[in-house]
Amino acid sequence: MRVFITGATGFVGGHVAKAYAAEGASLRLLTRQTSRLDSLAGVDAEMVTGDLREPEKLRSALTGCDALVHVAADYRLWVRDPDQMYAANVAGTRELLKLAREVGVQRVVYTSSVATMGFKADGSIVNEDSPVALGEMIGHYKRSKFLGEVEAIQAAKAGQHVMILNPTTPIGAGDAKPTPTGRIIVDFLNKKFPAYVDTGLNLVDVDEVARMHVVALERGTPGERYILGGENLTLKQILDRMSTITGLPSPTMKVPHSVAMAFAFFDETITGKLLGKEPRATVEAVRMGKKMMFASSLKAERELGFRVLPVYHSMRAAIDWFVTHGYAPAFDARQS
Secondary structure (H helix, E strand, O other), X not given: OEEEEEOOOOHHHHHHHXXXXXXXXXXXXXXXXXXXXXXXXXXXXXXEEOOOOOHHHHHHHHOOOOEEEEOOOOOOOOXXXXXHHHHHHHHHHHHHHXXXXXXXXXXXXXXXXXXXXXXXXXXXXXXXXXXXXXXXXXXXXXXXXXXXXXXXXXXXXXXXXXXXEEEOEEEOOOOOOOOHXXXXXXXXXXXXXXXXXXXEEEEEEHHHHHHHHHXXXXXXXXXXXXXXXXXXXXXXXXXXXXXXXXXXXXXXXXXXXXXXXXXXXXXXXXXXXXXXXXXXXXXXXXXXXXXXXXXXXXXXXXXXXXXXXXXXHHHHHHHHHHHHOOOOOOOOOOOX
């Protein structure tokens, strides 16, 4: 089986590529000219240089492939030019699916996000059937992923074999960029997390997410969405667990969202708009934090054989990887 994978140089995509390689698939991997290939060391694959914002140039790369696994996305909570994000996440997805149909790719797995779900402030656990609308999407990333998912659903309704996966917040080794969640871990390890806000996330093992990308190709139902999640934890619980692993103190001061919002506004204005750098805190992230992003993966467990794994091992793997690769100093662990 020949599989074309986008986003293979990213955190989730790299694990997906390795999962397919382990199954003996013949791989073509989309990379950009600026992509680092360190995470793909040892993966036997044909590298294709291209960009989601120029999908027509990918026609020859898709030709002859049995499957498309579309993991790539512009994942940032702050962006100077939102149009570029929509070009990649929405138009890029639409055109890539169109190309796959035209060249005869038989099956597609589209990696969406749990961000497209209808979360509430009261911590209700959502699933694939929870009501949601575009107006509930906070910020350009969520809106662009919501609209990209709509493209995938519409393609499936028109007869294309497209399965949709909605990972929650993947953690594990290899988060080189790192992702916004990875930055939480790195900041904690560097003792730059003096306080916390009342919010919550669902953390999922990145290797289990990758395994589902292989399984979904055979077992997924076209047009269906599958939440891939792990443990529902408050931010304080996440910090406490990292403290248990590392021996570093967990912050005890909880700040109101209004204070976090003021800091984010200042950081975004000074760091982002004036200095042109990505701010550590964004207004968008604080607004999202008012909702507990708790989710259920029962559908994926039932239909795909997804496994909800304890977060400890994934968190430990992420921490060890960050320390080993110089993102943070070594620590004296309380437990191995």
